Amino acid sequence: MHDLPAELLATARELLPSGTCPKTGIVLGTGLGDWAAGLAAPERIAYADLPGFPQSTVESHQGQLVLGWTGDRPVLALQGRFHLYEGYSAEEVCLGVRLLSRLGIANIIFTNAAGALNPLFQCGAIMVIADQINHTGHQPLTGTNLEHWGPRFPDMSRTFNPGLQHLALQTGADLGLRLEQGVYIGVQGPSLETPAETRVYKLWGADAVGMSTVLEVIAAKHMGLNILGLSCLTNKNLPDCMAPTSLQEIIAQAEKTGQELGRLLTAIIPRIDASSSAG
Numbered sequence: 001m002h003d004l005p006a007e008l009l010a011t012a013r014e015l016l017p018s019g020t021c022p023k024t025g026i027v028l029g030t031g032l033g034d035w036a037a038g039l040a041a042p043e044r045i046a047y048a049d050l051p052g053f054p055q056s057t058v059e060s061h062q063g064q065l066v067l068g069w070t071g072d073r074p075v076l077a078l079q080g081r082f083h084l085y086e087g088y089s090a091e092e093v094c095l096g097v098r099l100l101s102r103l104g105i106a107n108i109i110f111t112n113a114a115g116a117l118n119p120l121f122q123c124g125a126i127m128v129i130a131d132q133i134n135h136t137g138h139q140p141l142t143g144t145n146l147e148h149w150g151p152r153f154p155d156m157s158r159t160f161n162p163g164l165q166h167l168a169l170q171t172g173a174d175l176g177l178r179l180e181q182g183v184y185i186g187v188q189g190p191s192l193e194t195p196a197e198t199r200v201y202k203l204w205g206a207d208a209v210g211m212s213t214v215l216e217v218i219a220a221k222h223m224g225l226n227i228l229g230l231s232c233l234t235n236k237n238l239p240d241c242m243a244p245t246s247l248q249e250i251i252a253q254a255e256k257t258g259q260e261l262g263r264l265l266t267a268i269i270p271r272i273d274a275s276s277s278a279g
């Protein structure tokens, strides 16, 4: 574990006018980057201009840090993330969330695209992540622990904040959106799952599978952030009638569901900021 480069923090801080302290950060996953374009008064820094920051190689990820406003609440958004399958280390994958934490946020929302393993979950639904399984074979907390970031052995018994999950379900209901709740399993990718693998993941208790998020969640928990995870279920992974899945289909569905997820994000961020239950 290595501290963030001082120039990285200093450059990112230039995005924040004095007195602006966003309480909530968000990581926008596949097909969801457009939401940040709808933020009011956006200020942006391209990842290429953040010293020491990796570059996102995924075409559907724009690669910029954005400060914008929903209502009267400022929010910091990472438009694009880094994945193990791109060749990045666990530490590089987590640099963005660690940067947001050092910029002072208290709450973090992770969004992603995922394949549904639970046969009752529909393609196009949004799943509130209740818990996770890190099946990537990687860990962002190995090596010397930075005590000013968090403890050597962070507790993971309540990783996803119950108050934020409740708020997401309530906000979804208020907007007329049907939200599911379940366990996300994170795998390294980039190959999609075989029927035998999906069978095992279901047996392990997973409801959805994806190639991101779990390492960032561990890093966020380590730093004491309140975590909310939202998955766009872009395809169904049913071991006994497995249909071929392509990235194009996943992106197309994520963009469609992303519209609904966007409405949820816009409504929930001011509520999170105002909520004391997030503590």
Ligand code: HPA
Pocket (backbone or CB within 6 Å): 113, 114, 115, 116, 192, 193, 209, 210, 211, 234, 235, 237, 245, 250
């Ligand atoms: N598997 C892994 N990652 C994914 C999937 C999937 O089926 N869908 C979207 N991301």
